[in-house]
Amino acid sequence: MGTPNRIAIVGGGVAGFSAAQELRARGHAGPIILVSAEGLPYDRPPLSKGYLLGTEDAARILLAPEAWYAEHGVEVVTARATALDLSADRPVVALADGTRLGADRILLATGALPRHLGIPGGDRALTLRSRADADALRRVLVPGARIAVVGAGLIGAEVASAAAALGAEATLIDPVAPPLVPAVGEDLALRLHAMHGERGVAALAGTPVAIEDGAHDAGPHLVRLADGRAVPADAVVAGIGVTPDTAVAAAAGLETDDGIVVGPDGSTSHPAVYAAGDATRVRRQDGVVRLQRRAEHWEAAVRSGQAAAAGILGEAPPEFGAPWFWSDRHGVHVEAVGTMDPRQAPGARTVLRGADGVPAAAFLLAEDGHLLGAAAIDGPLVVRAARRIIDRGLVPDPERLADPSVDPRRLAR
Numbered sequence: 001m002g003t004p005n006r007i008a009i010v011g012g013g014v015a016g017f018s019a020a021q022e023l024r025a026r027g028h029a030g031p032i033i034l035v036s037a038e039g040l041p042y043d044r045p046p047l048s049k050g051y052l053l054g055t056e057d058a059a060r061i062l063l064a065p066e067a068w069y070a071e072h073g074v075e076v077v078t079a080r081a082t083a084l085d086l087s088a089d090r091p092v093v094a095l096a097d098g099t100r101l102g103a104d105r106i107l108l109a110t111g112a113l114p115r116h117l118g119i120p121g122g123d124r125a126l127t128l129r130s131r132a133d134a135d136a137l138r139r140v141l142v143p144g145a146r147i148a149v150v151g152a153g154l155i156g157a158e159v160a161s162a163a164a165a166l167g168a169e170a171t172l173i174d175p176v177a178p179p180l181v182p183a184v185g186e187d188l189a190l191r192l193h194a195m196h197g198e199r200g201v202a203a204l205a206g207t208p209v210a211i212e213d214g215a216h217d218a219g220p221h222l223v224r225l226a227d228g229r230a231v232p233a234d235a236v237v238a239g240i241g242v243t244p245d246t247a248v249a250a251a252a253g254l255e256t257d258d259g260i261v262v263g264p265d266g267s268t269s270h271p272a273v274y275a276a277g278d279a280t281r282v283r284r285q286d287g288v289v290r291l292q293r294r295a296e297h298w299e300a301a302v303r304s305g306q307a308a309a310a311g312i313l314g315e316a317p318p319e320f321g322a323p324w325f326w327s328d329r330h331g332v333h334v335e336a337v338g339t340m341d342p343r344q345a346p347g348a349r350t351v352l353r354g355a356d357g358v359p360a361a362a363f364l365l366a367e368d369g370h371l372l373g374a375a376a377i378d379g380p381l382v383v384r385a386a387r388r389i390i391d392r393g394l395v396p397d398p399e400r401l402a403d404p405s406v407d408p409r410r411l412a413r
């Protein structure tokens with residue numbers, strides 16, 4: 001296939017936006033059309049943080065001001081793409097209003113959709129993925145409102161934390177206690193979970209089986225748990241994960257497997273179509289062919305957008321190091337890099353760093369001493385050092401990792 005001129009990006013999340021940015025940074029001079037169902041690309045992490053709390057407005061969370069698109073020759077088309085036509089030499093993106101956009105390459109960056117509670121009454125629960133979802137949630141997070149949040153993972157915990165900060169009475173329900181062990185390790189997961197109670201959020205271990213009508217003063221909803229308990233609520237929010245939005249890709253016959261299957265350069269099973277972000281799942285070919293788990297984090301979406309831009313231009317994608325994410329709740333900042341899931345590394349051991357028996361950071365070390373992952377509460381420098389250690393393949397001294405008097409910036413030396 002020749003060098004592409006006109007490139008159409010479907011999906012204006014951070015993956016699609018990063019791809020447009022990277023195409024220009026790599027010198028692509030041809031037209032770029034960004035088909036975005038939600039208009040100008042905005043950032044999602046603030047939707048459960050500053051935007052939900054009302055400290056950041058819609059303008060503040062835009063990924064770039066409107067002028068950027070004109071300056072960089074990126075045409076934003078506010079529309080939903082309904083199909084791809086790959087039958088001719090040049091692929092076509094079909095929009096909901098019947099418009100057909102031809103392009104030399106198409107990038108699908110359609111993101112993910114929130115999972116819905118598959119229980120009777122589950123459709124009463126609000127979910128949080130878009131700015132419109134956050135606006136709807138903001139309207140119910142008022143002082144005194146009883147909010148039941150189902151799912152105590154990253155987003156559920158952030159919503160419960162915001163609800164409490166806004167004066168609502170939040171109850172956080174999850175069958176697993178503590179949640180997030182695979183993301184931050186058991187010790188930090190326990191500490192983070194304990195914070196809910198300390199900050200006025202009631203954390204319940206339980207499995208919702210139905211959302212029923214509340215009786216009189218119980219509130220409009222009653223979240224029924226498997227053990228018979230019932231949680232009265234004025235509003236119910238489900239934060240139980242996402243599913244990749246593969247609708248357009250699957251209908252076009254592209255290979256999907258719990259995500260659009262892509263190579264490390266975003267290439268799909270069709271040579272003119274690339275994909276990036278939460279919608280995708282990477283198949284690596286390093287010795288064994290294996291499908292990776294979907295990333296579902298902001299930085300991974302940025303990186304995969306950049307990698308797909310390189311792929312589209314026929315260039316090698318950059319090497320990215322260990323995956324990283326952050327989360328903010330109850331006034332603390334959480335970060336993790338690599339993997340903290342001991343199930344992925346038999347023989348691995350955890351080293352803790354903290355003060356007075358309270359862990360502030362945890363490191364997962366492989367049997368041979370290499371660092372697999374790290375997580376920290378209010379410890380970004382520790383995580384940055386851990387990231388360097390992992391990416392350089394260094395074998396750290398566990399005693400120095402554990403010693404809070406060792407400056408985190410010296411850990412990777």
Ligand SMILES: Cc1cc2nc3c(=O)[nH]c(=O)nc-3n(C[C@H](O)[C@H](O)[C@H](O)COP(=O)(O)OP(=O)(O)OC[C@H]3O[C@@H](n4cnc5c(N)ncnc54)[C@H](O)[C@@H]3O)c2cc1C
Nearest residue numbers: 011013014015037044045080081111277278296297298301
């Ligand atoms: C509330 C919330 C908080 C988060 N907080 C954090 C955090 O603290 N840290 C972290 O690391 N990650 C966080 N994340 C995850 C991170 O935001 C996502 O990983 C990232 O947004 C994925 O980017 P994406 O571009 O792949 O998909 P998305 O952001 O989902 O964007 C996809 C876009 O494509 C559009 N689209 C879909 N189909 C079509 C179509 N057919 N035509 C046109 N447009 C279409 C969608 O409307 C959407 O605008 C958070 C996510 C949410 C929802």
